Amino acid sequence: MTPPAPAPYAIGVDTGATTLREADHLLRALAAELDLPEDVFGCTHLVRDGRPRVALSLAAEDEPVLRAARDRLTGQGYEVGDGAPDEAGRAVLFPGAGALTGTLTLAEVLARSAIDRVTVLGTPDEPSPDTLLVTREHVRPQWRDGRLVLAAMPAVGGVLVPFEDPDPTPCCADH
Known part of the structure; x- marks a missing residue:
């Protein structure tokens, strides 16, 4: 498979997860619940501000996929923003x-x-x-x-x- 460039559309999700294991499980559960296509990238990001935690990001080639994910995640009470928290995400979900x-x-x-x-x-x-x-x-x-x-x-x-x-x-x- 030819590796893709980072997907042009990304959202960051602050879930309050405090461990990588917790973030991995949550990311997989959200991907299944949102029925995300297999070409979506789902990453974890360590956040080291006054409240250390693990944020998530979802990135895709198609903006409508992420728009729908943003709407559902926001509706569930998650803090969702444009773009990934940083450029060094740890990929949990990726093609293949x-x-x-x-x-x-x-x-x-x-x-x-x-x-x-x-x-x-x-x-x-x-x-x-x-x-x-x-x-x-x-x-x-x-x-x-x-x-x-x-x-x-x-x-x-x-x-x-x-x-x-x-x-x-x-x-x-x-x-």
């Missing part, structure tokens, strides 16, 4: 996201989804297209300079895994 399950080559990841590039932490080199990625069914690329980039890290067996762990251990969990 549902096809990124199991173990795939990086070439398959790039061909099946809107992800434009995969980087490996700790190395400046591009990974080989035949490198395997164990998705853990949790792929969260981020927008960087207008490109959707997945950060990955080496794992046991010479494979890669997405940098973001689907089940992170809470800080001080053993205390």
Whole structure:
């Protein structure tokens, strides 16, 4: 799949979510409730003002899709504004996201989804297209300079895994 440029129409949604996990679940629930098409991008954004939280954004090629979403979200009491909160959203919903399950080559990841590039932490080199990625069914690329980039890290067996762990251990969990 040829990665798209960031969609021209975007809205930001302040839901009051305080964790990425909460924001992810809410974003998926809203997308299902609003019956958003698969080509819509749904991202999370960390807001670090006097009230730290995780905002959402929805971006699409078609303004009517977002106009309808804005109307319904506003009607549900959410604070909705024009544009994304920032340019570095963490994508939860993106074209091809549902096809990124199991173990795939990086070439398959790039061909099946809107992800434009995969980087490996700790190395400046591009990974080989035949490198395997164990998705853990949790792929969260981020927008960087207008490109959707997945950060990955080496794992046991010479494979890669997405940098973001689907089940992170809470800080001080053993205390």
